[in-house]
Amino acid sequence: MSSNNPYQTYQQNSVMAASPQELTLMLYNGCLKFIRLAKKAMVEKKFEEKNTHIIKAQKIVQELQITLNPDIELSKSIGQLYEYMYNRLIEANLKNDLETLVEVEGFVVEFRDTWKQAMELVKR
Numbered sequence: 280m281s282s283n284n285p286y287q288t289y290q291q292n293s294v295m296a297a298s299p300q301e302l303t304l305m306l307y308n309g310c311l312k313f314i315r316l317a318k319k320a321m322v323e324k325k326f327e328e329k330n331t332h333i334i335k336a337q338k339i340v341q342e343l344q345i346t347l348n349p350d351i352e353l354s355k356s357i358g359q360l361y362e363y364m365y366n367r368l369i370e371a372n373l374k375n376d377l378e379t380l381v382e383v384e385g386f387v388v389e390f391r392d393t394w395k396q397a398m399e400l401v402k403r
Contacts, residue, residue: 300398303346307391310339314368314384321377333372336383340365360386 297305317332344361347354364383371379 300394300401303343304391304394304398306339306343307387307394310336310343310387311384311391313339314380314387317371318377318380318384321375321380326375329375330372333368333380337365337368340368360390 313332313336317329317336320326320329320332340361344358344365347358347361349355364386367379367383370376371383
């Protein structure tokens with residue numbers, strides 16, 4: 280599957296060469312990107328665009344949830360937080376609620392930053 284767009288080719292190669300830990304980090308960063316784009320679209324009253332971005336963020340949260348190992352106790356708690364974030368994204372979308380998007384963004388930033396710290400500890 281070749282692409283004429285060099286940036287798209289680079290992105291595809293980055294994903295294919297990434298470790299599972301790096302892929303998780305990419306998911307967090309992607310989720311943040313779409314939440315921020317949704318916030319911008321919401322402020323600009325571009326509701327169709329906002330909807331598209333929030334749905335993309337929801338899909339990423341679902342993907343993060345799928346990657347959890349159910350045999351690990353901590354995964355259950357994280358899974359509940361992901362479920363909460365997912366439901367809050369739905370609520371933000373339905374009610375055009377910027378504060379709710381900011382709340383979810385805060386959770387994703389915390390998860391992402393914690394994940395980055397854990398990756399650094401593993402490298403040592």
